[in-house]
Amino acid sequence: MNTVLPFEAVVARYGDGVLRVCRAVVGVDDAEDAWSETFLAALKAYPALPPDANHEAWLVTIAHRKAIDSYRTRSRRAIPVEELPAQHSTLGLPGAGDLDSVRDVDLWSALARLPDKQRYCVAYHYLTGLSYAEVADILGGTADAARRAAADGIHALRRTYLPAQEGPPDDRHRGRP
Numbered sequence: 001m002n003t004v005l006p007f008e009a010v011v012a013r014y015g016d017g018v019l020r021v022c023r024a025v026v027g028v029d030d031a032e033d034a035w036s037e038t039f040l041a042a043l044k045a046y047p048a049l050p051p052d053a054n055h056e057a058w059l060v061t062i063a064h065r066k067a068i069d070s071y072r073t074r075s076r077r078a079i080p081v082e083e084l085p086a087q088h089s090t091l092g093l094p095g096a097g098d099l100d101s102v103r104d105v106d107l108w109s110a111l112a113r114l115p116d117k118q119r120y121c122v123a124y125h126y127l128t129g130l131s132y133a134e135v136a137d138i139l140g141g142t143a144d145a146a147r148r149a150a151a152d153g154i155h156a157l158r159r160t161y162l163p164a165q166e167g168p169p170d171d172r173h174r175g176r177p
Contacts, residue, residue: 007046010055011039017128018059024123025067028108034070038063057134060124064138110161118153125150 005013018038023031041062049058111119117139124135125146132143132150139146 121150122153
């Protein structure tokens, strides 16, 4: 017999992963809003969710749809500013503290430059641990196509992000130049 988790436990368990996905998909600036919208929508739908449902895949699917809504909304409005605003606080959201590092911001920027399909596949598979079949269910297509897009995205990140670092992580730990 499966027991139904209280919604607060679902937020505590999957909140960090959903925030990482939101950052990867909509960018650092809009991630907190997408995270909030994801969990508001999830709260409304949670009572109808079957007890044996995969909570993480369900939440990532909602986050994906909220990301698409965010892109549509953003494309309809222009927001002119004379100066960039100061970076806002992380508002105490789960997993938000890791943005304090410049290296993390560089990684999020490199991830944002990936084509959409690669960015989504990398985020959904590597940041939340969804299987390629689950990623394919969210994005459409096959598990093999999701695997290929994720591999291409990781390859692109290694080419664009790691050269800014001091070499691949294995080389840095072994004392190689």
